[in-house]
Amino acid sequence: MSIYKNRGAILATMHNKEKVISPLLKEHLGINVKVTQGLNTDVFGTFTREIKRPNTQVITARLKAQKALEMYDEKIAIASEGSFTPHPLIPYIYANREIMIFLDKENDLEIIGEVFSLETNFNHQTISNLEEAEEFGKKVGFPEHGLVISFDNIYTGKTEFIKGITSQENLINSVEIALKNTNGKFNIETDMRAMYNPTRMKNIALTTQDLINKINSLCPQCNSPGFIIAQRISGLPCELCHQPTSSIKAVIFKCQKCSFTQQKLFPNNQEFADPSLCEYCNP
DSSP: OOOOTTOOEEEEEESHHHHHHHHHHHHHHHOOEEOSSSSGGGGGOOOTTOOOOSOOOHHHHHHHHHHHHHSSSOOEEEEEEEEEEESSSTTEEEEEEEEEEETTTTTTTTEEEEEEEEEOOEEEEEEEEEHHHHHHHHHTTTTTTTTTEEETTTTTOEEEEEEOOHHHHHHHHHHHHHHSSSSOOOOEOOOOOGGGGGGHHHHHHHHHHHHHHTTOOOOOHHHHOOEEEEEEOOOOOBTTOOOSSSSEEEEEEEEETOOOOOEEOOOTOOBBBGGGOOOTTOO
């Protein structure tokens, strides 16, 4: 039985993330989630870049959760933060990294769930007419997935944003506004806020499940939640020449509370690495 059964937690969001987070936490941990009211999480950064994120994803999520704890008389707070960047190894492909932080003030625990996914419709383009806007929309799953139009207003000199475009009528009106206030070029992009992006919402659900798995991983010595991997050790031997490779040979789990550690060999259920990954057999 989870130590969090029938406990309350406050979720820092204003983008409907509770739709996927709350049911999972209730089902698997017994946590009753309520959502912050009056907390403008946009002050911690926006995808449309008007407000820059104050720090890394983890630190930003932590700041959200800490703010929620200040606002409410709860001992547990949860917050998530997403980012969208070019994949480090695959050209022209974007990836979505979602992290979710779980702050347990009573037990002095911080547990982080994480997902790195290629499942994303993140995209942007410079366009000049409605036809191009509609073509972009087809590529990214509009109208189920929302759009954002932005432009530099030639009359005010300010960058303006029209967010949450989720219907053809909205799109037509937004394009007209952009064309009236520019020299004919403006930007269109996917709205990556969770409530306007079902694909991202799925990744948030996966992140929640990763968080649940880590909370349910208990320390063998003190039984505290969050007995998770703290270090990865490379050196898995090559199947052909038995020289060490860069593949993972072992992982070390560590408890936040009592600092107990435990090593697990061959975490990927492989005792040897493929020769194609060996710098000796395949330099």
